[in-house]
Every structure is written in C-alpha cells, then in structure tokens.
Amino acid sequence: MTKKFKALESVKTDQGNQLSIIERSIDDLPEGELLIKVHYSSLNYKDALSASGAPGVTRNYPHTPGIDAAGTIEESSNQNFKEGDSVIVTGYDLGMNTSGGFGEYIRVPSSWAVNLPSGLSEKDSMSLGTAGLTAGLSIKALDDHNSMRGFESSASIVTGSTGGVGSIAVMLLSKLGSTVTAVTGKDSQNDLLKGLGASEIISREQLSEVSRTPIGKTIWDFGVDVVSGNILTLLLASLKPGGAVACSGLVGGPSFESSIFPFILRGNALLGVDSVEISIEKKLEVWENFATDWKLDLSSLVKEVKLEELEDEISTILAGGQIGRVVVNLN
Numbered sequence: 197m198t199k200k201f202k203a204l205e206s207v208k209t210d211q212g213n214q215l216s217i218i219e220r221s222i223d224d225l226p227e228g229e230l231l232i233k234v235h236y237s238s239l240n241y242k243d244a245l246s247a248s249g250a251p252g253v254t255r256n257y258p259h260t261p262g263i264d265a266a267g268t269i270e271e272s273s274n275q276n277f278k279e280g281d282s283v284i285v286t287g288y289d290l291g292m293n294t295s296g297g298f299g300e301y302i303r304v305p306s307s308w309a310v311n312l313p314s315g316l317s318e319k320d321s322m323s324l325g326t327a328g329l330t331a332g333l334s335i336k337a338l339d340d341h342n343s344m345r346g347f348e349s350s351a352s353i354v355t356g357s358t359g360g361v362g363s364i365a366v367m368l369l370s371k372l373g374s375t376v377t378a379v380t381g382k383d384s385q386n387d388l389l390k391g392l393g394a395s396e397i398i399s400r401e402q403l404s405e406v407s408r409t410p411i412g413k414t415i416w417d418f419g420v421d422v423v424s425g426n427i428l429t430l431l432l433a434s435l436k437p438g439g440a441v442a443c444s445g446l447v448g449g450p451s452f453e454s455s456i457f458p459f460i461l462r463g464n465a466l467l468g469v470d471s472v473e474i475s476i477e478k479k480l481e482v483w484e485n486f487a488t489d490w491k492l493d494l495s496s497l498v499k500e501v502k503l504e505e506l507e508d509e510i511s512t513i514l515a516g517g518q519i520g521r522v523v524v525n526l527n
C-alpha cells in the first residue's frame with residue numbers, strides 16, 4: 197500500500213491562495229535519488245511568497261512549499277548517501293516547483309543534499325536554514341573581497357536586523373569581532389538585538405539622518421543588506437574607503453539608486469549573494485563553518501512550530517513582522 201504523509205498545501209482560488217494540511221501519497225512526489233523523511237524545516241520569506249501565490253515564485257498549484265529540510269534518508273540510489281544518513285537540503289528547486297520541506301517527505305536529486313556536519317543537529321541546521329546560509333555567504337563574500345581588512349575592530353551595519361538573515365548576520369559579525377550597527381523597523385526589539393551582539397541600534401529613519409546621498413561621512417567597513425531600495429542607497433553612500441556591502445534581499449523593493457561616487461571615489465563594492473543555485477560544495481563549506489568556528493547559540497532567536505501553526509507565521513513574515521527564525525518540527 198502506498199505510504200501517506202502529512203503536508204501543508206497551497207491551492208490557488210479566486211479569493212487568493214488557501215492553505216490547508218492534507219494527506220499526500222509518496223507516489224506523488226517527483227522522481228529523485230533520495231527519499232528523505234523530513235524532521236525539521238524552517239520558514240523563510242520566499243516560502244511565504246510561494247505559499248501565498250506571489251507571482252514569479254511557484255508556477256503550479258496545488259503545491260507544498262518549504263525551501264529548507266533536514267531529515268534522514270529512507271531510500272537512496274546514490275552510493276554516496278545511505279539509508280539513515282542525516283542530510284540537509286536547501287534551495288535549488290526545493291519548495292519552488294518541487295514539493296518542499298513543509299511535508300513529512302521530500303524526494304530530491306542527490307546533488308541537492310549535504311551530509312549533516314558533526315557538531316550540528318538537524319534542528320540546529322534548520323534554526324539557521326536558508327536565512328543562516330545566506331548570512332554566512334554574505335560574511336564570506338565580504339571576507340573574500342577584503343580579507344586584508346578582517347572583521348576584528350571593523351564597523352559593520354546590518355539591515356532587516358530582526359529578520360532571519362539579518363539576525364544571524366548580526367550574531368556572526370559580532371562573534372567575528374566587528375562592532376555592529378543594527379537597522380530595524382521594530383523599536384520594541386532593542387533588547388533582543390543587544391543580546392545578539394549589536395552595539396548600536398538605529399531606526400530606518402535614523403539611518404537617513406546619519407547617511408547622506410550621493411556620498412556622505414565614512415562610517416562602515418562592511419554592510420549586510422536584505423532590504424534594497426533607499427536603505428541600500430544610504431549604506432553605499434556611507435562606506436569607508438575599500439568597504440563593501442553584501443546584498444541578498446529585496447523586502448524594501450526590487451530596485452535602488454546610487455551615484456557612481458562610492459565606487460570611483462572610495463573603491464567601494466556591492467557584492468551580490470545567492471544561496472539557491474550555488475554549488476553544493478560552497479553550501480557545505482558554510483554549514484561546516486557553522487558547525488565549528490561560527491557556532492552560534494540561536495536559542496533566543498528560534499520559535500518552534502508544528503505544520504498546523506505555520507499559516508499564522510506566514511502572514512507575519514509577509515507583513516514584515518518576522519523576529520528571528522521559525523523552525524518547523526515535523527517529528
């Protein structure tokens with residue numbers, strides 16, 4: 197008899213996308229070398245876009261979102277992975293047009309999976325999830341760009357700082373010795389941000405007072421930006437000579453303006469970060485960093501929910517209200 201499993205399903209209707217928890221059949225999963233029993237997933241902004249039917253994210257509905265999954269292999273036709281191995285799958289097409297981690301089972305190509313590094317639990321990996329991976333890749337991009345400078349004694353700025361990518365970027369930069377300014381729209385979260393390691397917390401409005409366009413005071417060595425729009429314009433205008441911003445998100449809009457001055461007068465750089473389609477080796481490198489030198493205590497950041505509780509969390513993240521990380525427990 198075909199094995200059944202529980203999953204969140206998003207269905208397109210005339211009133212917009214509707215979410216429900218349904219029973220699905222393993223036979224309906226796509227082809228792939230690895231059948232994985234998902235133990236944990238996590239909620240990212242992109243999942244909320246997929247779940248709500250935002251254009252340009254998921255093509256076909258009904259659909260089970262979830263771009264992140266950690267669990268154990270139940271069936272493998274690839275000799276590098278065996279039954280019982282714990283693995284992490286993030287990005288590529290998972291949760292986009294391939295049934296995702298908001299279901300108890302996924303079936304994926306083996307090239308999408310990494311073995312869980314020792315030093316990280318499945319829950320740790322999903323506490324980080326794509327948001328953590330992206331924060332890690334942002335910090336790697338800044339380091340690779342300017343390794344002579346180092347993070348020790350540097351000044352950095354993180355936008356969207358109470359959200360998934362932002363909160364982990366604040367923690368990581370602070371751990372690496374940078375003095376971190378956190379930009380937030382939530383004045384109620386100062387204690388949380390201080391606890392993560394932020395030295396200074398400013399509102400989005402305050403940022404436009406300290407930074408002037410087209411080019412202003414030199415304040416920061418490094419920036420991690422998930423907002424884009426005017427916020428990214430202001431970051432670029434206030435970098436120190438040789439400084440750089442790693443950008444990965446667009447919660448503030450898909451485009452931004454900048455003069456050429458930061459680039460030609462201060463040698464500044466804007467570094468794009470993709471966590472989805474990069475090589476699996478690059479993903480593994482970041483997971484291994486998080487299992488060792490970059491080990492973070494994420495307990496104050498993580499809210500654990502069941503599949504049935506995800507709908508409310510999806511509404512919150514879409515409204516810009518996300519604080520820290522939401523881990524989905526499918527055990």
Ligand SMILES: NC(=O)c1ccc[n+]([C@@H]2O[C@H](COP(=O)([O-])OP(=O)(O)OC[C@H]3O[C@@H](n4cnc5c(N)ncnc54)[C@H](OP(=O)(O)O)[C@@H]3O)[C@@H](O)[C@H]2O)c1
Nearest residue numbers: 241356357358359360361380381445446447470471516518
């Ligand atoms: N390139 C990649 O591979 C990649 C990977 C992961 C995520 N992303 C993108 O990065 C962005 C953040 O993802 P996430 O998972 O961290 O999302 P998130 O958890 O929702 O965090 C975003 C944060 O940005 C701030 N924010 C929300 N709306 C805003 C607005 N209109 N203007 C200014 N700030 C706003 C809020 O923080 P405050 O209230 O503290 O300001 C919010 O908590 C998304 O655009 C996502 O698609 C890209």
